[in-house]
Amino acid sequence: xxxxxxxxxxxxxxxxxxxxxxxxxxxxxxxxxxxxxxxxxxxxxxxxxxxxxxxxxxxxxxxxxxxxxxxxxxxxxxxxxxxxxxxxxxxxxxxxxxxxxxxxxxxxxxxxxxxxxxxxxxxxxxxxxxxxxxxxxxxxxxxxxxxxxxxxxxxxxxxxxxxxxxxxxxxxxxxxxxxxxxxxxxxxxxxxxxxxxxxxxxxxxxxxxxxxxxxxxxxxxxxxxxxxxxxxxxxxxxxxxxxxxxxxxxxxxxxxxxxxxxxxxxxxxxxxxxxxxxxxxxxxxxxxxxxxxxxxxxxxxxxxxxxxxxxxxxxxxxxxxxxxxxxxxxxxxxxxxxxxxxxxxxxxxxxxxxxxxxxxxxxxxxxxxxxxxxxxxxxxxxxxx
Amino acid sequence: xxxxxxxxxxxxxxxxxxxxxxxxxxxxxxxxxxxxxxxxxxxxxxxxxxxxxxxxxxxxxxxxxxxxxxxxxxxxxxxxxxxxxxxxxxxxxxxxxxxxxxxxxxxxxxxxxxxxxxxxxxxxxxxxxxxxxxxxxxxxxxxxxxxxxxxxxxxxxxxxxxxxxxxxxxxxxxxxxxxxxxxxxxxxxxxxxxxxxxxxxxxxxxxxxxxxxxxxxxxxxxxxxxxxxxxxx
Numbered sequence: 001x002x003x004x005x006x007x008x009x010x011x012x013x014x015x016x017x018x019x020x021x022x023x024x025x026x027x028x029x030x031x032x033x034x035x036x037x038x039x040x041x042x043x044x045x046x047x048x049x050x051x052x053x054x055x056x057x058x059x060x061x062x063x064x065x066x067x068x069x070x071x072x073x074x075x076x077x078x079x080x081x082x083x084x085x086x087x088x089x090x091x092x093x094x095x096x097x098x099x100x101x102x103x104x105x106x107x108x109x110x111x112x113x114x115x116x117x118x119x120x121x122x123x124x125x126x127x128x129x130x131x132x133x134x135x136x137x138x139x140x141x142x143x144x145x146x147x148x149x150x151x152x153x154x155x156x157x158x159x160x161x162x163x164x165x166x167x168x169x170x171x172x173x174x175x176x177x178x179x180x181x182x183x184x185x186x187x188x189x190x191x192x193x194x195x196x197x198x199x200x201x202x203x204x205x206x207x208x209x210x211x212x213x214x215x216x217x218x219x220x221x222x223x224x225x226x227x228x229x230x231x232x233x234x235x236x237x238x239x240x241x242x243x244x245x246x247x248x249x250x251x252x253x254x255x256x257x258x259x260x261x262x263x264x265x266x267x268x269x270x271x272x273x274x275x276x277x278x279x280x281x282x283x284x285x286x287x288x289x290x291x292x293x294x295x296x297x298x299x300x301x302x303x304x305x306x307x308x309x310x311x312x313x314x315x316x317x318x319x320x321x322x323x324x325x326x327x328x329x330x331x332x333x334x335x336x337x338x339x340x341x342x343x344x345x346x347x348x349x350x351x352x353x354x355x356x357x358x359x360x361x362x363x364x365x366x367x368x369x370x371x372x373x374x375x376x377x378x379x380x381x382x383x384x385x
Numbered sequence: 386x387x388x389x390x391x392x393x394x395x396x397x398x399x400x401x402x403x404x405x406x407x408x409x410x411x412x413x414x415x416x417x418x419x420x421x422x423x424x425x426x427x428x429x430x431x432x433x434x435x436x437x438x439x440x441x442x443x444x445x446x447x448x449x450x451x452x453x454x455x456x457x458x459x460x461x462x463x464x465x466x467x468x469x470x471x472x473x474x475x476x477x478x479x480x481x482x483x484x485x486x487x488x489x490x491x492x493x494x495x496x497x498x499x500x501x502x503x504x505x506x507x508x509x510x511x512x513x514x515x516x517x518x519x520x521x522x523x524x525x526x527x528x529x530x531x532x533x534x535x536x537x538x539x540x541x542x543x544x545x546x547x548x549x550x551x552x553x554x555x556x557x558x559x560x561x562x563x564x565x566x567x568x569x570x571x572x573x574x575x576x577x578x579x580x581x582x583x584x585x586x587x588x589x590x591x592x593x594x595x596x597x598x599x600x601x602x603x604x605x606x607x608x609x610x611x612x613x614x615x616x617x618x
Contacts, residue, residue, distance in 0.1 A: 376446070
């Protein structure tokens, strides 16, 4: 007869109570895991950033463009390896609810800078040959049931008008951290359309993407680029891709903090629930603990029984919660793919689930253990009968 | 040849409890000697201090003053941890309500005290089987307390009490929750433990018929030990 057997048998003495507690823990861990995944999804762009890529945008705001003529000047800056550019198009596909990110980019150099975006060579060639060509991520193509050769019409919001694109390529991410819901098309196509319509923003780009030779020199190269355009009509603000992404996150920081708080509140609530279960359990068994003490079992054994039971119950719940997190995240991710292109349960989230469950189990067992080890044997024995 | 010293020597033991601002004296200058192999019945009205004295002898409570020596060890000088270790090997407990662990089988309940010893699983198994054979329950070792009658449960409790071959057995109203037939079975078993195995038993009881099984009957009244006489006289 082992202590583990006793813990197991004790745990299931009140099947309904324990089942409900385990269910509660499972739901709490599921909710905690999903909320942490939402936070991870929020930071997915930051995590996917490369240290060797810089972004130069208008120093006033991203809303204002930069002249196309800056490209050559930036390319000549010491430490710069490659320069490309892009513009946020903001087009709508059929309906506003079908939101996805769409960019007008210099096709060859831009995609070359993103080795994590994988396009079959023949599709890449077709894309480069077709001025109205476009490439879309695998998930986006699946979402709308597109296929190669389809004509996709986007309605411009920033740049009014309907724009037709020929789907020439479907890209996949190198790994699960790559956004597979974006849409890229040729910047020249947009620029020509704007020229034809006589609109502003012609020969202007939203930002420059710069690949540098040495990631350690990112700060120096950024200063050199910004210095180059100091006191011009369009001063630049150059920063690492990570800092650029973080600047977007900072706008929504309050939401992220709120989600984090809610996730901890969930853990606190389940901690109270498990503590209540353990307190009831220990109160009912105080006579039995007195018997154990009478027989010579000490604090270590009594604590082991109560902590063991608390851990057992909580870890079963946590295991169920973690197992359920994956299919739940899959459903959640599909439903919210337009807001969270990358919605994967990270290993760190699972570690946090386990740590949270361990903390819940230990905290919940503290008070019952304290009571059990401090009760006088004679008083405990009097509770029997 | 020198005489063997008593297995239990109690000298000038006082015990009181605090109830609010009041201090209630429960045991007042108790002194007592018990020889090895004796069967002592402690009688007295409710609140006379019988169970308190039994708890002090068994090392589950501490006296305010005085000394209690069991098997040559002064248990009043032991710390809580030392007392727990001492109880594990030196005292067998028999309670009124059996106090078996409901989720453990008869075998597992009897095995409990042995978990604190260094015995192997095989050795523990052999000890448990022997103890259950002594109480005639070897065929019920796989049963849970809920599947046994009151008398059988008390016999399992007795098996648990003797499995470590303790120095003394303490029994608090062992027949108090049993019908007459079961009570007689339990008392006969306790008698056998004394006569055949040479165990020393200190039993608290209200039941004069249970007390008659003892060698010696002592009366406690208002914390004072009044009389000592041979039960069979």
